[in-house]
Amino acid sequence: AQTVTQSQPEMSVQEAETVTLSCTYDTSESDYYLFWYKQPPSRQMILVIRQEAYKQQNATENRFSVNFQKAAKSFSLKISDSQLGDAAMYFCAYRIGPYNQGGKLIFGQGTELSVKP
Amino acid sequence: GAVVSQHPSRVICKSGTSVKIECRSLDFQATTMFWYRQFPKQSLMLMATSNEGSKATYEQGVEKDKFLINHASLTLSTLTVTSAHPEDSSFYICSASPPGQGSGNTIYFGEGSWLTVV
Numbered sequence: 001a002q003t004v005t006q007s008q009p010e011m012s013v014q015e016a017e018t019v020t021l022s023c024t025y026d027t028s029e030s031d032y033y034l035f036w037y038k039q040p041p042s043r044q045m046i047l048v049i050r051q052e053a054y055k056q057q058n059a060t061e062n063r064f065s066v067n068f069q070k071a072a073k074s075f076s077l078k079i080s081d082s083q084l085g086d087a088a089m090y091f092c093a094y095r096i097g098p099y100n101q102g103g104k105l106i107f108g109q110g111t112e113l114s115v116k117p
Numbered sequence: 118g119a120v121v122s123q124h125p126s127r128v129i130c131k132s133g134t135s136v137k138i139e140c141r142s143l144d145f146q147a148t149t150m151f152w153y154r155q156f157p158k159q160s161l162m163l164m165a166t167s168n169e170g171s172k173a174t175y176e177q178g179v180e181k182d183k184f185l186i187n188h189a190s191l192t193l194s195t196l197t198v199t200s201a202h203p204e205d206s207s208f209y210i211c212s213a214s215p216p217g218q219g220s221g222n223t224i225y226f227g228e229g230s231w232l233t234v235v
Binding site: 035043044045047103104105107108 | 155228
C-alpha cells in the first residue's frame, strides 16, 4: 500500500525568505502523480503544484517548485520569497489509481507553515 | 467559481439523529467522487469512494452502516451520518474529477462541511 510521510509538523519562515517542506512516499508503482495542497484556516483545499512521475523535470508554479527525486521517493516543496499569505497547512498527496476512475488521494500528515513579518 | 460544491457548510445535530451532506459537481459529470474526513489539526483520511449507480467502496475501518453514501446521479453524491454521536463531529470534504483522459490529474474539492453533534 502507498504511504505518504511528512516529518515536519511545523515550519517557520521569515517573510521574503525561502523554505522547503519535506515529503517522502512509498509505492511500488512506476507511474503516478504527486501533489502539494495548501489548506488555509478556511479549510478549502488549494492545489499548489502537481508532478507526474514519468516527467523528470521538476514542476514549477511561480514561487513554488518541487524537488522530485523518484529513486529516493522524495517530493519536497520549495517556497521562494515567502509571503504572509503563504501561512497555512500544507499537505503532500499521492494519487492512487485507476486513473479512469477519478483522483483518489493519500495524504501526508501535514506541515503547518507560519510566516513571520 | 467552485466546480465542486458541498452543502451544508456547517451543521449541528442532536445525538442519535441523522444528517445528510451533499456534494455536487457543477461543471462536469462525475462517475466517481470521494469522501474524506478531517479531525482538527490532522490530515485528510479517505473514507469511501462514491460510485454512480452502484455501491460505495469503503476504506478499512469505516463503518458503512453509519456513513451511508448514495451517488444517485452523475453530479450528486450524498453522505448521511446515521445515529450521529459526538465522536462523529468532524470536518467532511468531498472531491471529484472531470471525466476523460488524464482526469485523475485534475481534482476538485468541495468547500467542506463541519459537523457538530451535541
